[in-house]
Amino acid sequence: MNTYDVTVVGGGIAGSVAAQFAARAGLKTLLIEKLKTPRNKACSGIQFPYLERLVGRRAPREVLCRNELLKVEMVTPGGRVVRGRMRMLNFWRSTFDSWLNSLAGNAGAEFCDEARLTGFRVEDLGIEVRVAAKNGERSLRTRYLIGADGLNSGVRRSLRPTDSKGKASGALNYYFAGAADLDPNTLYMFYSREFSPLMFAWVYKKDDWWVVGTGADKNLLDYARRLLKYVQEKYALRGELVKKEGFSSPLEFSVYLGQGMVLLAGDAAGLVDLYRGLGMDNAALSGRLAVKAILESESTGCAPILAYQRLMRRVVHKTAENARRQAARYATDEALNRSLSYPNLMKDGLLMLSAAQLNKVLPAERTIMLPL
Secondary structure, eight states: OOOEEEEEOOOSSHHHHHHHHHHHHHHHEEESSSOSSSSSOOOEEOOOOOOOOOTSSSGGGSSSSOEEEEEEEOOTTTEEEEEEEEEEEEEHHHHHHHHHHHHHHTTTEEESSOOOOEEEEEEEEEEEEEEEETTTEEEEEEEEEEOOOOTTTHHHHHHHHHEEEEEEEEEEEEEEEESSOTTTTEEEEOTTTTTTTSSEEEEEETTTEEEEEEESSSOOHHHHHHHHHHHHSSSSSSEEEEEEEEEEEEEEOOOOOOETTEEEEEGGGGGBBTTTTTHOOOHHHHHHHHHHHHHHHHOOOOOOOHHHHTTTTHHHHHHHHHHHHHHHTTTHHHHHHHTTTTHHHHHHHHHHHHHHHTTTTSOGGGEEEEEO
């Protein structure tokens, strides 16, 4: 039976970063991904440039989309338009995640795609993990298990099956190859309960395709169709609908970091932040901190989950605080409009400018997640 120090489930951002840093630290590391790579993932693929510091490398130009996103345009429920400059990374998750897989492999991690976790059992001498791969099912032993297997995390369901809430939240993107009265270097954000009851809806360009998308906890298709009709009429979006892509999850969005020798990172830990509309930065940071917790456990003898909870305290607190802010913001159109008033936006803009400057000198693990 093969043995490892760390086994990471999920080849996305959280899992790849965790595997990379575990291997860098000299831990014998296995990273498994259930799909054949490069594999796509329904995701915005938009993130602030500090993500590069969190993943440990600067993204090469070929990993990013040809069109850069340099500006934002926010539309309030009342139709008021607010514009600003904000440089963002724009990438396809298939390309970006495959690059992160290679970083983990180059650091010394063993990477296996088309390898699916079928179960695990915590024992006195470690964790027995069962994996179904291309050459059949096998068992292996690992000292630590990191579940980074997304919003439908099998690791989380095994640890805490009550987190499945029965109804699914999700997002849906429409991809158009065509033209529109829109700027290919701008991210358009629509704050309207007509288009989403959870967060802003979005329109932007990736290479040759326009992306029109939204998220909801019920009747997702209705919200997406309303948004699409609005964009087609308002911005003369025309052309071929290339594909529709989305995801849904019945798991609670609440944060849960795992137990004992089993740690959860990224979406599996519930680190999606709807207030900010982002989760990839939290995913990368949690992958790093999960490994740091394991290393602290090795050197001090403390339980890894306790070290991880302490290291993640700031992230967990901010994610929970933002969940409360988002619920209050989307309670009514009046509350949503108020949150986007000129004084509030000015205050938020100044805070973001200050945080962006601080991020240039702060250690990567102390990065201030934006927008605030």
